Amino acid sequence: MSRTVIVVVDGFGVGAMADAGALRPGDLAADTCGHVLDRCREAFGRPLRLPVLGALGLGLVHPHPDLARRTQLPVAVGRAALGYPGADTFAGHQTMMGADFSRVTVARLAEHLDRVTQALKDAGHRVELLDGKPLLVVDGAVLVHDNLEADPGINWNASGRLDDLGFDGILAIARTVRTVAPVARVIAVGGHAGQPLDAFVREGDGGTVGLDTPASGFYRNGGLQVQHLGAELDHTRQLPDLAARAGIPVTLVGKAADILACEAALRRPAVDTAEVLAHTLEAVRADGQALIVANVQESDLAGHQQDVERYGRILEQVDAGLAALLSLLTEPGDRLIVTGDHGNDPTIGHAFHTREYVPVLIHRPEAPGPELLADATSLADVGATAAAALGLDPAALANGTEIRGAATRAA
Known part of the structure; x- marks a missing residue:
């Protein structure tokens, strides 16, 4: 019985999308991942300790001297465009779970x-x-x-x-x-x-x-x-509800418990990163098939506070938590998906979210080796990919297509 865990590192982008400067031209330089790595090396006198994110292929998606450039883990790695207007946690999570967010209005x-x-x-x-x-x-x-x-x-x-x-x-x-x-x-x-x-x-x-x-x-x-x-959305066509109707236990952790809809879900709200990771590990240890969606919010809060060092420490804490999750998700069909919902570059000069691509790092124990994925056009494709891993029909979601491999195989 497979388990799928989606860990959303809130505000973790890997470089500006082409339209990132439409509102603030300077946001075309946004790169949450790269700038946090650079500034933390200067502040701490050492690279950030992110061995698991490196092994999951973050350095393949975002090459950087402080990230591993190769991995032998059975991962599929790529990046996703946001697929919704602006850069927002609620819209990001709803889109990721398969919602059609095209009719929500931007209004002052x-x-x-x-x-x-x-x-x-x-x-x-x-x-x-x-x-x-x-x-x-x-x-x-x-x-x-x-x-x-x-x-x-x-x-x-x-x-x-x-x-x-x-x-x-x-x-x-x-x-x-x-x-x-x-x-x-x-x-x-x-x-x-x-x-x-x-x-x-x-x-x-x-x-x-x-x-x-x-x-x-x-x-x-x-x-x-x-x-x-x-906003009013058809939550019956989102991943948590789809999984629950198929008899798959659903657990929503951290901010995901506050913003995602699913009456059958077990909710574990939390802000503290250690608590978010502990709830996630507890859910993974339960017997049987499962869908677990966890949001690490403190990375986003550090971005809003423009606190690069805090952001870096949160990433190191997340990395340690991912190591514990990997040690449990070892059965064929298990999936650990690490991604973001938007960027929040703490060095960009303002306290707003930044419109960036986000990483899509998928660990697949049964796969023969690493694989590069084509760029996803929307976060909804992450949800569709998770649905397929659980044996569900991605077409039952309101939005999204399963992400397929690119032509080039990762080294």
């Missing part, structure tokens, strides 16, 4: 203020603009605003200090906004900040205005609570 809150305000008032809330800006203050405690961490118009946030209002109250406001929002996701965010949140409001790219969440201290002060409310 300013374009929908009247409609959002009316929906909130109809729900009994008090709503006002913040100092005339296109940003709403709800019940004097929660800001409804453009998300400044993704590309403009991809997501909206409902953010509040937990000292002012409990997370259930913040989430209720976000749910009301979701009923009228055309964007990919509305994110309810509760945390702790030393000042009122209006002190951290700033303008973003493309005419957006919102809370600078990293500057607020939410990510570093502890107690962060987040829930992602996604």
